[in-house]
Amino acid sequence: MSKTTIRDVAKRAGVGVGTVSRVLNNSPAVSDATRQKVQSAIEALNFSPNPAARRLSQGKTMAIGVIVPFFTNPSVVRRLQGVVSVLSVSKYDLILFDIEKVNQRDMSLRTIPQRKLADGLLLISLTPSDIDVEQFALANIPVVLVDAYHPALSRVLVNNVQGGYQATKHLIDLGHRKIAYISDYLDDPFNSPVRDRFTGYKQALAEAGIAYREEYHLQGEHGRSPARHLTHTLLDLPDPPTAVFAYSDTQAIGAIEAARESGLSVPGDLSIIGFDNIEAAEYLRITTIRQALFESGVKGAGLLLNLMETPAAEPQEILLPTKLIDRHTTAQYGKKQLSGQIAALQT
Amino acid sequence: MSKTTIRDVAKRAGVGVGTVSRVLNNSPAVSDATRQKVQSAIEALNFSPNPAARRLSQGKTMAIGVIVPFFTNPSVVRRLQGVVSVLSVSKYDLILFDIEKVNQRDMSLRTIPQRKLADGLLLISLTPSDIDVEQFALANIPVVLVDAYHPALSRVLVNNVQGGYQATKHLIDLGHRKIAYISDYLDDPFNSPVRDRFTGYKQALAEAGIAYREEYHLQGEHGRSPARHLTHTLLDLPDPPTAVFAYSDTQAIGAIEAARESGLSVPGDLSIIGFDNIEAAEYLRITTIRQALFESGVKGAGLLLNLMETPAAEPQEILLPTKLIDRHTTAQYGKKQLSGQIAALQT
């Protein structure tokens, strides 16, 4: 079974290999009679064509490469789920690449396209450099960015400036004046959302006539634990903030833990707002900014599929909105309220 | 660039294609001098070999197929992350297949192997039928099961009977006698863990001299919301249980919601124990049975890689232990305690 080729089928059906190939590819130029013969030969032999050979001869891989950084990041996973949901019902196979290390990044982004492993590429939360983009062009492979931006590439992204603004505004409306922002490193060239949300944060502050305080903006590695530490230093400030806007829900969780460890109630003593609206945010009732994670993957995959059919002259852009989800980790400034407390996170 | 072939390189280096191929494959039978020439030609031309051609000629795909059901299930995702972590540093590409529908299941399991897309297959939480296994054998492709069992296939699995026993025993030790089990459908032929945990549940009950009560075992679709409904029917029983063992943490969360909606405190009025120890369980402080999700993926991928190198006569088995993680959703029977309450899930 393993070694049945198109030739075996041809022989058994008493036709030429070309005809078998035509049947395989649903060419209309085959009489029903022969098509029948070939079909039954195929079934009798339990034959299925070797994709490698097909790929080689037509120069298409029928696969889409999806590149993600830090596959453990819940929001990346959520986007990927969106991608998978559309690709798994398409005719394309999905090849997954995970880029954990920064130096891996450059290497992979360069080699993956030129390896001609895929007919299209989807980058999730990964901003390519100009050199990378050049490679894509050289390899002549369609690329779509999800949650990342490059002027030359089609992308689906979320309005992060707006989201940062909404989060901060929400806190301001609640009466807070001392509002911190904890985030990933701002100077990471491949992470523009950090900067965008920061921009929104400062916009809201400025609009409300609140001076930006440098000590209220702390950066660190992404993750719960680093965020916890960041929040502790915030809380240890001589004049600590009364509210914190966390770059992600994951970091918001770390912030909540820190508050708890410091004996502070959330939101009674400290208001915390996250970003993303991952599942855990719902369970934990964290106030957050919703971005359409899953949908961004769906749209991205859809866009890529389109582009592969009919290439567009101009890069396309799909912009997804953000929305405040008001839950239980933010409260009016100065108003102690114990009921909303995150007891689940307390010892 | 896109069209540079091994022949171009050969020409430029002034050698034959065979030699270039040898260099590409690190054959020792090349003099340093020529190797140098070829190397620089490769770099000058920015050449990289076409994998489809390579695959065709050596009959290997250098890819591993990973098949998962319901990619949205958090524990499946966690296992997959383990798989990715090892595969992404291996020389194999990872082709991901998601099987959402049951009828998709049969189709895919049959066609994927014979498509010769991958040199090895990893099934996560998916039990193949005998017919599937036959196909694997026919295609002569190594397969490893993660969180699934078939006598003819290598696998890494968790001791679910033990886990079910531990969970139930924990509840019994706490003084509970009326213990429910909510789970996925028991008769799903492809989900043996449900049955295994059920076995453990009954064992613990029997050992403690507690009669098994049919009305205390409710089955439904997997997921938070179905579990919520199940728990409500449990709670509406004339003689409701005082503790529930949920097949998964996801379902435990649904159970907690139901308790909250019924005005019951957890664990004061109702003890709830989950299974898996997904991330959310930690945030929510849910008592649960830990199974090494990520690790199971790592081991599975490792095992497959081994098997591909050196096929084993006998199917291999790696058994991972379970462990009780005592958190805040279970308590001594009859002892009202409000402190551990899951306030985060309350209105």
Next chain:
DNA sequence: CTGAAAGCGCTAACAA
């Protein structure tokens, strides 16, 4: 150590 040539299994152009 190296070049030439025969495939790997399939598609597509060309005849018939």
Next chain:
DNA sequence: TTGTTAGCGCTTTCAG
């Protein structure tokens, strides 16, 4: 309509 044949780009004998 159908059969035949020339590649697709690479690996791998087989000579030399």
